Amino acid sequence: MPDPQTYNERELLLRIAEGDNGAFDLMFRSYWDHVFSVALMMTKSPDLADDIGQEVFFAFLRDREKMTEIRNLKGFLHTSVKFLVHKRLRRLRVEEAYTQYMSGKVFVQPLYASPEKAIDMKDLQKTLQKGIESLPLQQRRAFKLSREEGLSHEAISIKMGVSKKTVKDYIVRAIAFLRNYLALHGDIALYLIWAISLFQK
């Protein structure tokens, strides 16, 4: 992915304002991922994060002629996403927000006893495992140490030889990744039943 800093930002904004498709695509592809990623970590919902990401860039595109005034594109986009995330979260009633939070929450413990359900749950468990194995090495380690072995962030930081903040970052990202992974690859409805049942136990 091209580093946005190597391009003359002023020129990019001018070209976008003039209607240059390629220029907008470039800008979009440079910044989309981290706008989405942060929205996902904050909202815990891939759909909502996608919506917010699109809103940020759509607003930009729609008002592109005015964007030539921007001094710091990255700062502008950051401000946009912060504002939108806060606004959208605020709009959710706490019960809705909590259900949404719980419905995507990742549980690693084994599942419940009902034999008829075991087959479906096995599939979900497999998907979850695949997701965990897809994590970057360090994040996978931190996540497993935390969720599978129940270690504190302090203990993990000692074991992995990194700072507590780094451990926290790894886990935050791992969870967001897994939420997204399960939303894309898992059967969401079943997962919802499963996740909530585990929580209640």
Added chain:
Amino acid sequence: MTSDQLQDLLEKYLADTITEAEFRQLWSTLDISERDADWYAAMDSLLENNELHGLSGDARMESALLTIKAKLANDHSIPTAKRTHFLKRAWFRYAAILLLMAGTATFLYLHNRPQKEIIVKNSADIAPGGNKAILTLSDGRTIMLDSAANGALAQQGNTKILKLNAGSLAYQSGALGGEAGYNTISTPRGGKYQIILPDGTKIWLNAASSIRFPTVFAGNSRKVEMTGEAYMEVAKSAKQSFTVKANGVDIQVLGTSFNINAYENETTLKTTLISGSIKVMSASGPSAEAVTLKPGQQAIVSLSGQSARGQTITTIPSIDAKQVMAWKNDVFDFEDVDFEEVMRQLERWYDIEVVYKKGVPDIRFGGKLNRNISLNDLLEILERTEVHFKREGERRLVVGQP
């Protein structure tokens, strides 16, 4: 809440280690403008850390790009005047092609999970139940509790009735010797309410239930009557016993907490003891039965005909109390529950009528669901188990075989 406290909650939220109580606290800070800066600061730290990104994937990114451009093409709020008419601009031609592609791309992206369209079409979604109840005073006057304002609601003799908040009512006894009358609180289908009786006993009423009690507990016994389902935490009293009458069954209580399920359209009356001690007695008579429960036990009285006279009582030595009480925590626990009973629970919570097209499906659900979701959302989830649901009109749900 201080900035530090909020930052702490945000960290827990981000790491998925937040508890429900903390979650509620966290959410309330979204409305406190002094705390906005903390939310923004948390996001700044995420935005600045490139190591935390990379969660989108190319497919999602490209799909979003297409969608945005297609949306722009449809957005008619583009200024014209001195500009070239938007139909002639390069954007439009490009966007037109993209519109077609966006259709396909979006379809592929969003529909890789097969979605059944069965349910809705012409039926408006039904919201889940909420805090609704009607209070009937001793003189027959009624008060709709959901629309009443908080605070002092009415006075019955020397007893004050206060609405504490959305969903709970408290009776406060005044000086002794006042007149006592009976009050009834009933929840409609789709309702629930919490009441604190004059002696401090707490009662949670489920949907389609009612509780009738005197506004002053005089003498050496406290007697209440209920229908439907209620969970009670009875206040201890050395001087007064506490008895609940439900569907012809008497439950004698001694400072304890228990759940009674006494819906008329269920075939059994179930009393589950959480803590303390209770005695369950089927109606008086020579063939009356009585059972004393220990915590964790459930007594089932089979009902047939109009009263429980002479019906047998079965004791279950150890019951999943969490399942019995799930409703109080706004959860449906359908684990191993008979299909028809599940449907009856839905009928009461959503105020609908369930009909079976081809008999009752031989299916038992497993699992729990938040009760605070709309009917369509719930049906979508249950549909995954291959039962077919179809809504007809506003309040009718037809169950068909897979």
